[in-house]
Amino acid sequence: MSSPREGHKLLEVRDLRVHFPTEDGVVKAVDGSSFALDRGETLGVVGESGSGKSITFLTVMGLINRSSARISGSVLFEGEEIIDASAARLRDIRGKRIGMIFQDPMTSLHPMHRVGDQIAEVVLTHTGASKKEAARLAVESLAEVGMPSPETRARQYPHEFSGGMRQRAMIAMALVLKPSLLIADEPTTALDVTIQAQILELIDELKEKFNIGVVLVSHSLATIADVSQDVMVMYAGRPAELGARDQVFQDAQHPYTWGLLESVPRPDVRVERLIPIDGQPPSLITLPPGCAFSPRCRHVRPECTAAVPELRDRGSGHLDACIIEPDEKTRLREERLAALEAGA
Template structure:
C-alpha cells in the first residue's frame, strides 16, 4: 500500500505560464512536467530564455500578483500551490518552500542588518521574541560558515563580500527548515573557489535537514557534481529528464547532446568547442512542430518532415525514467530513419 511518504514531495503537471504583452502572448513555460522526492536535488538546465527562472517563480507563487497567466498543477506535498490565496501562499513561503535568489545584494534590504532580516524571516513563522529570533539568526549564520556570526549579524549586506552575502541568503532561506528549497543560479556571480564552497555547504545542509532542492543553472558541470536528477528545458518545455548518470552517459534529445558537446573538457585544448548553431524560437510565435527542429542536426533521420509539422510527445524508448521529447523516440529502429 502506498503511503503519503512514498509520494513525491513535488509534482508539476502540465504547467503553462504566459505573459500578455503589446505584441501578443509570451509562452514562457509550455507544458512542464516534473517530480522530485524528499532529500533529492533536481537540476533544471537550459539556455537563457528557456523558462528555468519563470518555472521557479511559478513554484514560489511570485507570479500571482503579475499579469502572468499560470495554469496546471504544482503539487507540494499533495497541495496545489496554484489554488492557494496570496495570504496562504505567503504563510507557506519560508516554512514549506524557500528560495535562494541569484543576486543576494538586490534580494536583501540595504537598510536593515543581515541578522535582523534573518530573524524577521524566522519570526514570521515562529512566535518567539526578537532576542530569541536574533539568537537563531546568529546560530544560522554560524552554521553556514560566517566567521564571528554575532558581530557579523549586526552588519549590513553591503559590508559582506559576495560569497558571504550568498551564505547569508542561504541562512535566511533555510532558517525555518523548508521542505523544498529553490536555488536560482546561486553561484553564477562567484569565483570558482567560492562556488565550490557554496555548493558543498548546500549539500551539507541538505543532509542535515532533508530538504529537497531545485537547482536552476546553466552550468552542466555543477549539475553533474551535486544533482541526483536533471531536467533539460528548451523553448519553455522540458525536452529530456532523467538521473544525472543516465543523462550524461546517454543523452537522448539532440538539444541535450548539443549542450554536452559544447562543454569544455578540462585539460583538453586540442578540440574547439562546438556551439549549437542558430537561435531559440520566439516565445511569441512558437512553431507547430518540434521547437528545436530549426537547429537540430538530426531532422533528416525522421521521415515525412514530421519534425517541422508535429510537436513530439514526451516518450521513453529505453526506460520510463529517462523520457525525451523527440520524434526519434517513436522509431522502433533508428537505422530505418537513415535509409
C-alpha cells in the first residue's frame, strides 16, 4: 500500500476490469476503464443502462463482493492504492473519506430510525465522538444541505420527509464527516424535474463550499451538462469519450456521443428532435469484435471490427475511442447535422 503523495489526483482509475463469472459465461461489466478526478471538480458519467456505471463506482468504493467478481487494474484514492485494500480499510475510507448517495433514498435510509440518529451513527462508527457531539454534527449537516428546521427534522422518520428532503438527508449523511469525494449514482432519477434541479444545484454548491470531488452518474447528458467540469461517456464497460464538458458537448468525437446528443433536448445543440440510438447495447458476455459500438454505428468500416480501439488523446485531455480521423469525423458530423436539419 503506497502512502499519500503530494500532487496526486483525488481519484485515479487505471485499466479497471470487473468480470463476473456466471453460468452463461463471463460478464465483462467493466473492461478497461481509465479516468481521473481532482478536488473541486465534478465528473459527469453517462451511458445507457448496463454500460457499467454503477459497477465502476461500487468497485471504487470496495462494495463489490470479491468472491463473485474478478477485479483488476488500479484505483488510486488520494494517492493510496485501494484496489486490493482490506475490507476494514475500505470501510474506514467509505463514509469518512468517500461519501455516496444513490437513486432511491428510501432504500438507503432505515424506515424505523430517526433521520438524525442515522446521520449521527455514521459519526459514531468512524470517529470517537460522543453521542451528543454526533447528534450536533447531524443537525449541522442537515442545516448545510438546506433542510428547514434541522433540529425538528433530525427527530423525524424518513416517511415524514418528501422525496427531495429525503435526498437532502442522504447528502447530509454522505457529507457529515466532510469526505473529499462524493459519489452520486443517479441521485435525482426518482425525483420530479424541479426537485432534480434543486438537488443538482445543492451538490454543486457543496462541491464548491467544501472543495470536494464529485462523481455524478446519470443516463442523460442533459442532467449532468450544467454541473460537470468533465464528462465521461461509457459504452459496454469502457469510456467511449472523456474530456472537459465543452469538449464533449461542442466537439464530440465518438459516434456514440453524437447519438446521445441527438437523444436529449439541448438548446446548444442544433437538433431539437429526440432521436433514440438504433439497436441495443451488446451482450457483455460476447462483446462484438473490435469496437463494441460498431454494430450500431452508422459510420462503421471494416477496420472498426479488427481490434478494440484504444482511448486516444486528441490533444488537451480530450480522449475518445473511435479510430476515424478527427477531420473525417468533423465532416461526418456536419453532414449528419445538415441531414437532420433538412428533416431527413
